[in-house]
Amino acid sequence: MPSEDFQQATLELFEQDRVGVVEWSFDFALNGAEIDVWSGQILERFSDKNALLGHGVNLSPLSARFSERQEKWLAHARSEFELRKYVHASEHFGFSEAGPIAHGAPLAVPMTPESLRRGQEMLKRYADAVQCPVGLENLAFAFCMEDVKRQGEFIDQLISSVDGFLLLDAHNIYCQVENFGVSERELLVSYPLSKVREIHLSGGSWSFSETGARLAVRRDTHDDVVPQEVFNIATLALKLCPNIQYVILERLAYTMMEPEQQQGFREDFETIEEILELCYV
Numbered sequence: 001m002p003s004e005d006f007q008q009a010t011l012e013l014f015e016q017d018r019v020g021v022v023e024w025s026f027d028f029a030l031n032g033a034e035i036d037v038w039s040g041q042i043l044e045r046f047s048d049k050n051a052l053l054g055h056g057v058n059l060s061p062l063s064a065r066f067s068e069r070q071e072k073w074l075a076h077a078r079s080e081f082e083l084r085k086y087v088h089a090s091e092h093f094g095f096s097e098a099g100p101i102a103h104g105a106p107l108a109v110p111m112t113p114e115s116l117r118r119g120q121e122m123l124k125r126y127a128d129a130v131q132c133p134v135g136l137e138n139l140a141f142a143f144c145m146e147d148v149k150r151q152g153e154f155i156d157q158l159i160s161s162v163d164g165f166l167l168l169d170a171h172n173i174y175c176q177v178e179n180f181g182v183s184e185r186e187l188l189v190s191y192p193l194s195k196v197r198e199i200h201l202s203g204g205s206w207s208f209s210e211t212g213a214r215l216a217v218r219r220d221t222h223d224d225v226v227p228q229e230v231f232n233i234a235t236l237a238l239k240l241c242p243n244i245q246y247v248i249l250e251r252l253a254y255t256m257m258e259p260e261q262q263q264g265f266r267e268d269f270e271t272i273e274e275i276l277e278l279c280y281v
């Protein structure tokens with residue numbers, strides 16, 4: 001959010017009071033970055049309206065060891081959630097810290113009793129730090145079909161330990177549909193849909209194989225408009241999930257530098273408005 005292109009793309013949406021909720025990646029400031037005045041005002045406004053969601057990126061909830069870096073991350077989260085009023089807090093399923101590596105895209109874990117125990121312990125630490133409901137977002141990446149089939153059940157076991165929720169990312173579902181050849185409905189119903197409280201929509205990209213083993217892999221890179229397939233998945237999810245409260249459109253900073261890209265973001269927003277009206281009005 002704190003980038004000039006994001007402000008240019010969204011300013012009229014905020015001015016027209018069409019945005020009902022904002023999600024903030026609150027660990028943004030841990031790398032030394034500062035929040036600009038405009039973004040700070042947005043955060044305060046939606047905090048006051050009880051319409052601010054917290055989304056963590058770098059906790060790495062399923063790492064094998066509880067590190068000093070994670071302890072500092074949780075301390076920052078505690079301070080942030082005391083500073084502003086958040087409705088809930090989420091993080092990504094998987095791990096991004098191991099050994100000397102502290103940051104990166106989250107990866108799938110072996111779905112063993114030990115992984116479950118460590119993940120449940122971390123979620124309890126997370127819930128204690130933020131003092132609000134916590135949840136996990138489904139992961140786009142998988143090493144094998146078994147990861148795809150079991151992720152929903154494993155996430156359910158994790159979040160049940162804290163009476164938590166599932167953040168269902170429609171583009172991540174799309175990635176697995178494309179990369180593993182499963183059906184949208186089959187994949188969706190493998191998740192605890194009654195626990196879905198929030199949905200993400202975004203675009204992504206294709207990475208083409210250098211070895212020729214396969215043509216391409218779909219990745220959740222948040223750097224393009226939302227594909228029609230993702231809108232279709234989100235529409236199906238809205239019908240299958242009885243307790244959804246929030247729908248978030250994601251876009252990476254500095255990926256909308258051209259006016260046409262900013263207009264594309266607004267058109268995605270308008271499509272989501274139309275889908276919500278179709279499903280709920």
